[in-house]
Amino acid sequence: MITxxxxxKKYGHTLAVDEVSFVAQPGRVTGxxxxxxxxxxxxxxxxxxxTKPTSGSAxxxxxxxxxxxxxxxxxxxMLDASAQHAGRTGREILTIAQQLTGVxxxxxxxxxxxxxxxxxxxxxxxxxxxxxxxxRLGIGTALIGNPRVLILDEPANGLDPAGIRWMRDLLREFAxxxxxxxxSSHLLREVEIVADDIVMxxxxxxxxxxxxxxxxxxxxxxxxxxxxxALRGALHASGFETALSDDGAVATDVExxxxxxVALRAGVALTELRAAESGLEDMFLQxxxxxxxxxxxxxxxxxxxxxxxxxxxxxxxx
Amino acid sequence: MTTIDTxxxxxxxxxxxxxxxxxxxxxxxxxxxxxxFDTRVGxxxxxSLVILGVVATIGTIxxxxxxxxxxxxxxxxxxxxxxxxxxIIAILSITGEWSQRTGLTTFTLVPHRGRVLLAKTLSAVVVxxxxxxxxxxxxxxxxxxxxxxxxxxxxxxLSAAQFGTIVIGSLLCLLTGTMLGMVIRSSPGALxxxxxxxxxLPTVFxxxxxxxxxxVDVQPWVDAELARSFLFEGPPQGEQWAQVAVTAALWLVLxxxxxxxxxxxxxxx
Numbered sequence: 001m002i003t004x005x006x007x008x009k010k011y012g013h014t015l016a017v018d019e020v021s022f023v024a025q026p027g028r029v030t031g032x033x034x035x036x037x038x039x040x041x042x043x044x045x046x047x048x049x050x051t052k053p054t055s056g057s058a059x060x061x062x063x064x065x066x067x068x069x070x071x072x073x074x075x076x077x078m079l080d081a082s083a084q085h086a087g088r089t090g091r092e093i094l095t096i097a098q099q100l101t102g103v104x105x106x107x108x109x110x111x112x113x114x115x116x117x118x119x120x121x122x123x124x125x126x127x128x129x130x131x132x133x134x135x136r137l138g139i140g141t142a143l144i145g146n147p148r149v150l151i152l153d154e155p156a157n158g159l160d161p162a163g164i165r166w167m168r169d170l171l172r173e174f175a176x177x178x179x180x181x182x183x184s185s186h187l188l189r190e191v192e193i194v195a196d197d198i199v200m201x202x203x204x205x206x207x208x209x210x211x212x213x214x215x216x217x218x219x220x221x222x223x224x225x226x227x228x229x230a231l232r233g234a235l236h237a238s239g240f241e242t243a244l245s246d247d248g249a250v251a252t253d254v255e256x257x258x259x260x261x262v263a264l265r266a267g268v269a270l271t272e273l274r275a276a277e278s279g280l281e282d283m284f285l286q287x288x289x290x291x292x293x294x295x296x297x298x299x300x301x302x303x304x305x306x307x308x309x310x311x312x313x314x315x316x317x318x
Numbered sequence: 319m320t321t322i323d324t325x326x327x328x329x330x331x332x333x334x335x336x337x338x339x340x341x342x343x344x345x346x347x348x349x350x351x352x353x354x355f356d357t358r359v360g361x362x363x364x365x366s367l368v369i370l371g372v373v374a375t376i377g378t379i380x381x382x383x384x385x386x387x388x389x390x391x392x393x394x395x396x397x398x399x400x401x402x403x404x405x406i407i408a409i410l411s412i413t414g415e416w417s418q419r420t421g422l423t424t425f426t427l428v429p430h431r432g433r434v435l436l437a438k439t440l441s442a443v444v445v446x447x448x449x450x451x452x453x454x455x456x457x458x459x460x461x462x463x464x465x466x467x468x469x470x471x472x473x474x475x476l477s478a479a480q481f482g483t484i485v486i487g488s489l490l491c492l493l494t495g496t497m498l499g500m501v502i503r504s505s506p507g508a509l510x511x512x513x514x515x516x517x518x519l520p521t522v523f524x525x526x527x528x529x530x531x532x533x534v535d536v537q538p539w540v541d542a543e544l545a546r547s548f549l550f551e552g553p554p555q556g557e558q559w560a561q562v563a564v565t566a567a568l569w570l571v572l573x574x575x576x577x578x579x580x581x582x583x584x585x586x587x
């Protein structure tokens with residue numbers, strides 16, 4: 001378990017992390033989301049004692065990180081896969097971690113196997129590795145002590161689609177075994193698929209947090225029917241707004257379950273009904289809109305929808 | 319996915335986090351020793367020590383006047399390149415954690431920076447002492463082989479006390495590297511300052527001493543290089559020990575404490 005309590009970091013007058021509090025639970029994957037520069041990495045460095053917080057505290061497995069007698073076998077940490085000596089081989093980097101944590105020497109080969117680095121690749125210097133290979137090596141280093149907690153900063157960066165699928169399965173399995181996973185990302189789709197809980201951060205502050213299921217409730221639906229007009233009429237009659245999207249589907253703010261009920265009562269046969277595809281992405285963009293670097297075009301377009309949802313998520317956060 | 323099953327799941331049950339043994343310092347020292355030589359740079363620095371030692375021995379046999387083919391000459395010829403290369407190894411051992419950003423891993427596996435730095439300092443001392451012993455042995459071999467080749471008399475003129483002070487002098491050089499690594503924390507920066515300290519500074523002090531007669535008395539108290547030469551040229555006498563201690567405090571201990579403080583407070587990114 002990871003417990004973050006009012007973590008704050010000030011650089012001069014800049015507030016990089018502003019009273020961030022959350023708990024990453026065992027058995028669950030917690031996604032730590034936010035745009036570039038939102039304070040994700042600073043928060044994670046504070047969790048593992050690399051950066052001293054201005055105020056607030058963080059505990060991992062019930063203790064401040066620095067109080068862990070042998071952190072490597074309790075917490076696996078990967079903050080930057082590229083932060084490795086370019087002149088060392090992959091196998092050597094794993095061996096250093098294996099010796100420092102004092103685990104069995106065979107763990108090196110086991111980890112190489114686990115992260116699918118071939119013996120030939122393992123004996124190459126990391127300077128010649130692709131980013132994806134470095135990520136795999138970083139995961140192997142984090143897991144070598146067989147920890148129960150994982151703290152990973154942008155682990156999916158640079159992985160190819162097969163690699164991303166592999167990483168997702170691995171984290172899922174780790175959490176299903178009772179492990180705690182905290183991973184940061186700006187790759188929303190990845191987090192949306194693997195995370196059980198989501199903590200969204202923008203401009204150093206938490207903008208919303210909760211289980212993925214709760215947060216995605218109310219992101220709206222995309223629905224098609226043989227008789228679109230009857231469907232929209234029924235939804236309007238129930239007091240819901242609808243819009244016709246470019247590809248002819250009906251888009252609405254209402255969650256799919258409710259749309260289904262309305263359609264059933266109205267006797268409209270549906271041909272398609274699903275949660276709005278870009279649910280998390282939409283929410284991410286609007287909640288972090290004022291902290292985004294490059295404009296808020298998307299955010300403005302959805303402003304009306306957003307306001308409503310903002311209120312909703314504020315209510316949830318409170 | 320069977321690999322994950324066995325490797326991740328195996329200890330989920332039999333694990334008792336409450337009885338985790340702390341990482342012993344000896345383990346950290348051993349790993350830091352390994353890290354000094356497991357990179358390409360580390361390997362070649364190590365190789366250069368050996369190569370320079372052999373070249374120095376052969377050079378001494380070829381070019382030194384026959385009457386100077388003594389154990390002391392050989393030991394000095396081999397010891398000199400070591401006093402240059404060893405501090406570089408000590409510097410890179412520390413600055414690599416920042417320049418190569420390996421500190422992100424090191425300081426999370428051992429979340430006490432003072433402990434890591436202590437281990438690095440100890441491992442640098444181990445390397446220094448080992449190198450000096452190698453120099454001693456090569457010196458013996460060189461002396462025996464050299465005098466046999468030239469047919470001159472075999473002279474053993476390196477006393478245990480002298481060897482001891484040479485080791486202390488070399489360790490002071492070596493620890494200067496450790497200190498610079500801690501203060502500057504960047505490989506190129508620390509290397510530049512190291513060469514300024516060992517090459518430029520003594521020259522400046524020398525010029526000062528010739529142009530300002532008053533400075534001559536002060537020089538051994540501030541010129542670390544000069545004070546160290548007392549150690550290399552045979553056991554220092556009375557006041558010279560004090561001068562060694564004062565210059566070491568000034569150029570080594572004080573800045574090292576400053577560097578330690580900087581490292582304890584800094585952010586590792």
